[in-house]
Structures are given as structure tokens and as C-alpha cells.
Amino acid sequence: MATAKIWVLGDGQLGAMMRHAGMPLALDVRPVDIMSPSEEKLPLAADDIITAEREQWPESCLSRQLSEHPNFINGPVFGRLADRYTQKSLLDDLAVATAPWELVEDQTEEAELHNAYGERVLLKRRTGGYDGKGQHWLKQAENTSIPADWRNQAIAEQAINFDEEVSLVGARSADGRCHFYPLALNLHQDGILMASISPLTRLSPLQAKAEAMLSRIMDALNYVGVMAMECFRVGDTLLVNELAPRVHNSGHWTQAGCHISQFELHLRALAKLPIPELKPALPIAMVNLIGVDHDSNWLSIPGAELYWYNKEVRPGRKVGHLNLDASDNAEVIDALLALQTWMPEQYQAPLSWIMNELQD
Missing domain, CATH: 3.30.470.20 (ATP-grasp fold, B domain)
Structure with missing residues (x-):
């Protein structure tokens, strides 16, 4: 029997493991190399399903075609959760506990952040950054400063002494x-x-x-x-x-x-x-x-x-x-x-x- 294809925006290891998992169910899962410079369109059908293995992706002919498909499941969610500002705002709106935080704005001062969150404050880039990348510690004892190009592009979080x-x-x-x-x-x-x-x-x-x-x-x-x-x-x-x-x-x-x-x-x-x-x-x-x-x-x-x-x-x-x-x-x-x-x-x-x- 013919079934709709499931296209994956991205062809890394997560896409490969999705493809493998679909085989026993006779699901045709097709990871797509969105980094390809190809201008050729994918043969998407109206009832095909689009998903993603990543929260963010570069602009390309293929990424546009996939992300604009009517069956791009969770389409609006990816950008909202990929931005730490809008992700944290969502958690606050839903009263789901998270570390105390705020947006780092033009007028934000290091002293104000230390007064609010303590001697160690973690800055995180709003987008990008994973596996420890895109982070910067403000340490009061070392007079660490907010990087100039991080203003409006980062959030500040209280350091959590977690178990x-x-x-x-x-x-x-x-x-x-x-x-x-x-x-x-x-x-x-x-x-x-x-x-x-x-x-x-x-x-x-x-x-x-x-x-x-x-x-x-x-x-x-x-x-x-x-x-x-x-x-x-x-x-x-x-x-x-x-x-x-x-x-x-x-x-x-x-x-x-x-x-x-x-x-x-x-x-x-x-x-x-x-x-x-x-x-x-x-x-x-x-x-x-x-x-x-x-x-x-x-x-x-x-x-x-x-x-x-x-x-x-x-x-x-x-x-x-x-x-x-x-x-x-x-x-x-x-x-x-x-x-x-x-x-x-x-x-x-x-x-x-x-x-x-x-x-x-």
C-alpha cells in the first residue's frame, strides 16, 4: 500500500536513525541535506509529512520548500523554542519552573545582574550554541564584562547549584x-x-x-x-x-x-x-x-x-x-x-x- 512520505529537514545522525526506525513500519522516511546548494525541487506530495531533526536551519532552496509545506508538523514551534528568550518566556507564561533569568539589553549593567542573581551569572546566546558553546560566565570576582555583541542577543541566568x-x-x-x-x-x-x-x-x-x-x-x-x-x-x-x-x-x-x-x-x-x-x-x-x-x-x-x-x-x-x-x-x-x-x-x-x- 502507498503511504505518505515523511521528509526530515536535515540529514544528520538523528535523521538517519529516524529513517532506520521507519523501515519496520514501512514508513518512507527521507532525510534531506538542506546544506545542498541544489535549486532542484523535491517531489513533495500534498499529503507528505515534514519534520525536522534540528531547531534551526540555514536558508536554502530545500529548507524553504520543506519549511513552507502545509504539513510541516510543529512548524511554528521550532523557531519559538530555538530562541532562548521566547522559550524562557513560554515557560514563565505556563508557570513551569526554570532558572531565574532576564534578557540582556542595551542598558543592562553587570552590577545589576550580580545584585539580582549572585556572584556568578551565566549568559547564553539566544540562538545557536549547543554542547556548551554560546555561553559566557559573568564572574563578579573577576570583573567579567558582557560582550558587546551579546546585548539583545543573549539572556542572563542565575547559576543553579543543582544536585x-x-x-x-x-x-x-x-x-x-x-x-x-x-x-x-x-x-x-x-x-x-x-x-x-x-x-x-x-x-x-x-x-x-x-x-x-x-x-x-x-x-x-x-x-x-x-x-x-x-x-x-x-x-x-x-x-x-x-x-x-x-x-x-x-x-x-x-x-x-x-x-x-x-x-x-x-x-x-x-x-x-x-x-x-x-x-x-x-x-x-x-x-x-x-x-x-x-x-x-x-x-x-x-x-x-x-x-x-x-x-x-x-x-x-x-x-x-x-x-x-x-x-x-x-x-x-x-x-x-x-x-x-x-x-x-x-x-x-x-x-x-x-x-x-x-x-x-
């Missing part, structure tokens, strides 16, 4: 029903996600609160598909740090940890296919591969599932990830011990962190 970082990945169907995976515990290093673990029993008391927050956001946006919500945990309080209107790195564990991965979940929501209750398996450890060369020894580790993005390896660049799957925590720990022997120094502490969490 840990967690994220919730969920989806909303076209009929308004919401579906959620368990919270994931995340570890960042230099602003880049290094590892995620889910599910963890100790995070269960926060699940309902997190689901209520993300439901409120998705409902307000009339959102359809997968969205990720990254949070700081401060005691029993969750503060939203970032929202991502797409499949997300911290949800990669679902490829091994649930019968429906986040990529398939997103496609089911877009295509209006049934979505049963999500049933995660035992805890999965996801390890990002960042700036490291491919090593076939990883494939010798029991329970290791490798996703290699086939990108040029550069420092700080995500080039793949490993999901470590086993029947119990002890087997995952054994896999981590084996992985430590094949990974460089910067991975020793994150791998030990995962083991400590699984032993608690």
Missing part, C-alpha cells in the same frame, strides 16, 4: 494523548552529554511531576511528536534547563531499553499510528562517543550496541554512541569495566560514574 541533571523524553499524539519514557539521569562534561542511564528506581518519585510539566508545554504548543525536556534537580524540585522539539541525545537509550525507541515513537505520532504503553526494560547505560576513533573492540563487549555516525572525527564532535544492555546491573557493570580498557582517559571518570549509579 544532578535529568531529562524526560515524551511524545504527544495528534489526539492530544501524551506518552512518556522514564526519566534519564545525565552526566555532562564541558557542556557535552557524556552518558545517560534509564530507568533508575530512585528517580521514580519525580516522574509524575516531570510528566505534568512536559504535558503542559506540549499541550500549550499543540505539539505532535517527540519532545525532550532537560532539567536540573534541586532536592525535590525540577527546573527546566532546555527544551528540544525533536528526538534527543538523552533518549538514545530507548533504542535498547524499550520496545519502541524514541525515533519510532516520533514517527508513530506523526503518522497517526497506534502507540501502546511504553514498557522500558532494565536500566540501559548510553555512552556518547565524542572525538574518538572507531574501535572494533567495542563490538566484543557483551550487550554493547554500537551506533556509529560515519562522521569525520574531530575533538568535541559526537561521532557515535554505545548502548549497554544486559539482564541485570551486574552485567552492565561488567560491560563498563571492559569498555574502560578501550576508552581514553577522559572517559574513565564518566564510566566510573555510571558504575557507581548502578551499584547504588
Whole structure:
């Protein structure tokens, strides 16, 4: 039977994993290289569906054609959430907790920001910036200044002394029903996600609160598909740090940890296919591969599932990830011990962190 195509604005690893997830469902998912200078039009049909693997994209013939299609699902949402000013404004309007913040304007003074938010204030560019980029610390003790070209282009946030970082990945169907995976515990290093673990029993008391927050956001946006919500945990309080209107790195564990991965979940929501209750398996450890060369020894580790993005390896660049799957925590720990022997120094502490969490 002929079905509508699902075009993905962007052809990076997220688009590739969506395409792969669509195959068992006979969904024709087509990631598009929007960086291509081609002026040739895509053969879009009226009932085709458009989604995106990124919040922002460069202006091109292909990006215009895709983003202007009537079936560009969540079209108005991407720009709203890609701008940290409008994203934070939305959270405030919805009374969803986030770090205290304000727009950095022409008249904003460093002293005023320190009086309002403390000795350390984090500036974030309104758009762009990821994996720790696009950030600038104002430190009162060092007399740090607001960069001249950041005025009206950045927000200022109070530094949060959080206990840990967690994220919730969920989806909303076209009929308004919401579906959620368990919270994931995340570890960042230099602003880049290094590892995620889910599910963890100790995070269960926060699940309902997190689901209520993300439901409120998705409902307000009339959102359809997968969205990720990254949070700081401060005691029993969750503060939203970032929202991502797409499949997300911290949800990669679902490829091994649930019968429906986040990529398939997103496609089911877009295509209006049934979505049963999500049933995660035992805890999965996801390890990002960042700036490291491919090593076939990883494939010798029991329970290791490798996703290699086939990108040029550069420092700080995500080039793949490993999901470590086993029947119990002890087997995952054994896999981590084996992985430590094949990974460089910067991975020793994150791998030990995962083991400590699984032993608690």
C-alpha cells in the first residue's frame, strides 16, 4: 500500500536513525541535506509529512520548500523554542519552573545582574550554541564584562547549584494523548552529554511531576511528536534547563531499553499510528562517543550496541554512541569495566560514574 512520505529537514545522525526506525513500519522516511546548494525541487506530495531533526536551519532552496509545506508538523514551534528568550518566556507564561533569568539589553549593567542573581551569572546566546558553546560566565570576582555583541542577543541566568541533571523524553499524539519514557539521569562534561542511564528506581518519585510539566508545554504548543525536556534537580524540585522539539541525545537509550525507541515513537505520532504503553526494560547505560576513533573492540563487549555516525572525527564532535544492555546491573557493570580498557582517559571518570549509579 502507498503511504505518505515523511521528509526530515536535515540529514544528520538523528535523521538517519529516524529513517532506520521507519523501515519496520514501512514508513518512507527521507532525510534531506538542506546544506545542498541544489535549486532542484523535491517531489513533495500534498499529503507528505515534514519534520525536522534540528531547531534551526540555514536558508536554502530545500529548507524553504520543506519549511513552507502545509504539513510541516510543529512548524511554528521550532523557531519559538530555538530562541532562548521566547522559550524562557513560554515557560514563565505556563508557570513551569526554570532558572531565574532576564534578557540582556542595551542598558543592562553587570552590577545589576550580580545584585539580582549572585556572584556568578551565566549568559547564553539566544540562538545557536549547543554542547556548551554560546555561553559566557559573568564572574563578579573577576570583573567579567558582557560582550558587546551579546546585548539583545543573549539572556542572563542565575547559576543553579543543582544536585544532578535529568531529562524526560515524551511524545504527544495528534489526539492530544501524551506518552512518556522514564526519566534519564545525565552526566555532562564541558557542556557535552557524556552518558545517560534509564530507568533508575530512585528517580521514580519525580516522574509524575516531570510528566505534568512536559504535558503542559506540549499541550500549550499543540505539539505532535517527540519532545525532550532537560532539567536540573534541586532536592525535590525540577527546573527546566532546555527544551528540544525533536528526538534527543538523552533518549538514545530507548533504542535498547524499550520496545519502541524514541525515533519510532516520533514517527508513530506523526503518522497517526497506534502507540501502546511504553514498557522500558532494565536500566540501559548510553555512552556518547565524542572525538574518538572507531574501535572494533567495542563490538566484543557483551550487550554493547554500537551506533556509529560515519562522521569525520574531530575533538568535541559526537561521532557515535554505545548502548549497554544486559539482564541485570551486574552485567552492565561488567560491560563498563571492559569498555574502560578501550576508552581514553577522559572517559574513565564518566564510566566510573555510571558504575557507581548502578551499584547504588
